[in-house]
Amino acid sequence: MVVNTRVLEWAETDLGVAGEVREVVRAPAAVLSTLGETVDPTSPDVVRLAADLVATMRVSPGCVGLAAPQVGVGAKVFCVDVSEHPKTRGHHGTFVLCNAEVVSGSRNEKAREGCMSVPDFTGDVKRPSRIVVRGWLPGTGEEVELEAEAFEARALQHEIDHCDGLLFLDRAAGAHAVYARKTYL
Amino acid sequence: MSDVTLHAITVLGHDRPGIIAETTDKLAGLGLNLEDSTMTLLRGHFAMMLVCEGAAPDAEIEQALAPLTADGSLTVTVREVPTEHVEAGDGTAWVLSVHGADRPGIVSAVAAVVAGAGGNITDLTTRLAGDLYLLVAEVDLPAGADVAAVEGELTRVAADLGVGVSLHPADADEL
Numbered sequence: 426m427v428v429n430t431r432v433l434e435w436a437e438t439d440l441g442v443a444g445e446v447r448e449v450v451r452a453p454a455a456v457l458s459t460l461g462e463t464v465d466p467t468s469p470d471v472v473r474l475a476a477d478l479v480a481t482m483r484v485s486p487g488c489v490g491l492a493a494p495q496v497g498v499g500a501k502v503f504c505v506d507v508s509e510h511p512k513t514r515g516h517h518g519t520f521v522l523c524n525a526e527v528v529s530g531s532r533n534e535k536a537r538e539g540c541m542s543v544p545d546f547t548g549d550v551k552r553p554s555r556i557v558v559r560g561w562l563p564g565t566g567e568e569v570e571l572e573a574e575a576f577e578a579r580a581l582q583h584e585i586d587h588c589d590g591l592l593f594l595d596r597a598a599g600a601h602a603v604y605a606r607k608t609y610l
Numbered sequence: 611m612s613d614v615t616l617h618a619i620t621v622l623g624h625d626r627p628g629i630i631a632e633t634t635d636k637l638a639g640l641g642l643n644l645e646d647s648t649m650t651l652l653r654g655h656f657a658m659m660l661v662c663e664g665a666a667p668d669a670e671i672e673q674a675l676a677p678l679t680a681d682g683s684l685t686v687t688v689r690e691v692p693t694e695h696v697e698a699g700d701g702t703a704w705v706l707s708v709h710g711a712d713r714p715g716i717v718s719a720v721a722a723v724v725a726g727a728g729g730n731i732t733d734l735t736t737r738l739a740g741d742l743y744l745l746v747a748e749v750d751l752p753a754g755a756d757v758a759a760v761e762g763e764l765t766r767v768a769a770d771l772g773v774g775v776s777l778h779p780a781d782a783d784e785l
Contacts, residue, residue, distance in 0.1 A: 452742045453711040458774035533783065545739035594709045595776040597746045600733035 426515040426555070429571040432562075433517045437479040437504075440472050440521075440564050444480030447496040449541050452592060456494045457542055461501040461588040466523040466561040471502060475521040475563035478504040485541060490580045492587030495542050501525065502563065503584035505577070512576040525560030525585050527553075528570065530578075538583060538593040539606065549602040550593050552582050617642070617671060618661050618691045623684035625656035633658065636674040640666040653738075656684075661691065700753045703780040705746065706764070710773025712743035719767045720745065720775070727760045728752045743773070748780060 437444065450456060464471045474493060482491040482504050489510055492503035506519040530553025539547045556578045559570045573581050583593060597603050621633055630649060637644065647660030671688045678684045708720055717736060724731055724747075734747040751757060761777050768775035 451740075452709060453773075455772075458710070543742070545742065546737065546744065590774075591776070592709065594744055594746075595707050595774070596778065597705060597707050599705055599780065600735045600746045600748050603735065603737065603744060603746055605737070605739070 426572050426574045428515060429517060429569060431567070432520050432569050432571050435518075435520045435562060437476060437519060437521070440476045442473055442476045444473075444476030444478070446481050446484050447477050449481065449485070449491070449495050450497050451541075452543050452594075454497070454542070456497055456499050457587070457592060458590050459494065459499050460590045461492075461494055461499050463524050464500050464502055465566075466563045467566040471500070471523060472564050474498060474500065474502055475504065475523075478502065478521060479506075479519060482506065488541060489576075490584045491541070492584045494587050494590070499590075501588040503588060505580050505584060507577045507580050510576055514575040514577075515573070516577045517571060517573070521563050522558070522560030522569070523563055525558055525581070525588070527582060527585060528557040528559050530556040530582075535598060536579060537604070538579070540583070540593055542587075543592055543594060545606055546594065547604050547606050548593050548596075549598040550596045551598055552579055552596075554578055556581065558585070614663055614693055615665055616645075616661055616663050616691050616693060617666075617668060618659070618687075618689050619671070619675075620660075620687045621656070621658040621675075621678065621684055623656060625651060625654060626683075629656055629678070629684065630658070632678060633675065636678075637662055637664075637671070640664060640671060640674055642666060642671070699750055701750045701755070702753070702757070704749045704751060704757075704777050705780045706749050706775070706777050708743075708745040708768060708773055708775045710743060710768075710771065711741055712738055713771065716743060716771055716773060717745060719771060720747075720764065723760065723763045723767055724749055726763070727755055729755065729760070749777075 482488045489507045490505040493500040501524045504521045507513045532554045534554040535551040642662040642664035644662045649658040668688045675686045730750045737744045764775045
């Protein structure tokens with residue numbers, strides 16, 4: 426995997442605004458099942474939203490990513506930071522992407538996912554473990570393309586799904602692939 | 611006449627440690643072989659459904675399991691069932707997910723769409739957690755089914771119910 430150094434170097438301080446912690450909404454909130462709107466990554470509202478997403482992720486135990494619909498905003502913006510997670514291999518640290526999409530993917534793997542917006546369930550989901558993602562950095566609006574693998578690839582697809590109005594429940598591997606959560610982070 | 615005798619057995623009721631151990635011990639004592647089974651908790655109630663094979667008559671099985679029902683906390687049914695021949699279909703396998711705010715009629719409305727397309731639900735689980743209702747079903751659609759039309763109808767029905775629906779292929783990775 427080739428790390429995109431521009432994305433790796435990016436930090437939320439680049440946004441120039443202090444993020445505020447927002448309340449995380451839970452299913453069945455309609456915004457979680459609504460296709461997010463494409464945004465202008467340079468708009469001040471999007472920059473503030475990006476900072477808020479990172480701030481909210483930081484204070485949420487075990488959280489490795491958060492998408493705008495999860496704070497009640499139907500927009501294609503999300504943050505990710507898997508750097509501290511034990512399942513992580515290569516990673517790009519903390520970053521926010523706008524209007525991101527998966528360009529290509531390969532090597533499907535099944536793993537159990539949880540979500541702050543679906544606190545009572547976990548579920549087995551099969552996703553490509555190597556992907557290429559294209560998106561735009563908030564603030565500067567630079568277009569970036571990055572390769573991601575393993576846990577970072579899974580986190581990115583989970584967040585991009587949120588921006589498309591999809592939950593991991595929509596990708597459950599089968600009728601017995603959703604489980605009641607027994608431990609909470 | 612088939613030389614294989616199958617019995618469908620259900621055990622339902624108040625959960626406690628030991629139900630599975632006691633039930634299966636009685637069945638083993640009668641020389642019955644557990645074949646397919648599902649055992650789970652439904653909103654805290656224990657639920658066991660199984661099909662077992664063996665020559666013991668239903669009445670004898672009921673008698674053996676009678677101690678389970680003695681305190682009234684469990685209900686047991688035993689019924690001989692014929693051997694079913696499951697034909698390998700030439701249709702396609704799908705996983706259907708529905709989630710949204712709980713309300714009556716979600717399962718019936720979604721199942722009606724599947725049935726209307728000639729589809730067969732082969733497994734279905736629903737869960738309620740707080741206000742979130744979740745249905746995940748495995749669906750076989752007949753060969754030549756218009757999947758896009760089924761998806762469209764599911765989306766229309768789901769919108770009426772205020773829930774989200776998705777249908778994706780249940781593809782197995784052959785190793």
